Amino acid sequence: MELKDRLKHARRLKGLTQTELAERAGIAQASISEIERGLSRSSSHLVKIAQICGVDALWLAEGVGSIPAPTEPGYALVGEEIQKLSAADMVRQMLAKTGSGLSEEARNRLLQAAEETDSHSSGGAAKAGATHGSAGDMIRIAHYDVRGAMGGGQVTHDYPEMLRDVRVSLSHLRELGLDFKEPHHLKLVTGWGQSMAPTIKDRDPLIVDVTVREFVGDGVYFISWGGHEYIKRLQVADDEHFEMISDNPKHKDRMIRKEETYIQAKVLYVWNGNLL
Secondary structure, eight states: OOHHHHHHHHHHHHTOOHHHHHHHHTSOHHHHHHHHTTSOOOOTTHHHHHHHHTSOHHHHHHOOSOOOOTTOTTOOOTTTSOOOSOHHHHHHHHHHHHOTTSOHHHHHHHHHHHHHHHHHHHHHHHHTTGGGSOGGGEEEEEEEEEEEESSSOEEOOSSOOEEEEEEEEHHHHHHHTOOOSOGGGEEEEEEESSTTTTTSOTTOEEEEETTOOSOOSSEEEEEEETTEEEEEEEEEOSSSEEEEEOSSTTSOOEEEEGGGEEEEEEEEEETTSOBO
């Protein structure tokens, strides 16, 4: 069984689509597709993928050993159980148990990938204020390269690239006043331009709720209009129009038709500390 077959088997064992697995791993769906089609024969994300699928990282990467039960002690399902061991600790245990047939180079490669996974996870947590919550309180927010322009508009992309996800304390988000039903409804996007300053500055990361697909009251929304994407404040002007408002007085407000406006998400929080 090749890597492409092992990955496909592990993903199906967990009941995930390629997109769902990619989102949890913080990588592009195309990366999963390339491995499963045999176009890529290795990845630095295999340890993390193994954690998500609840399988042995050594088996997934090298085909050594057998598939463990998802609930076997010592294994963690990212986003569903508290991780009991770091990725590096897990790999060390597995190498001691079933890695005797591997070359020293293969053993070092697996351990290095695991340590990189731990490093990235801890770094993301620090940036997102991880000290505000316990390990079981942490959630991951997927970060997409979708640029909502605060000005002239960004051209809409059908397949946004996923960037590294961010780990943050769920209770801390609640303390900040964010109103949402489920954590997985939250995504991170980037605002570009100056038209929403000082509320949102150029390239500020934004937490949005992607389940809000219609107008639910005055607020800042991520919208598509005229083939472009915007992050703007919306208010109802009349039965047929929204007023698309820029917080920066140097930029003009616009009247836009409701039927031509497609709400993609509602902006809840700016990573500069502004609650919307």
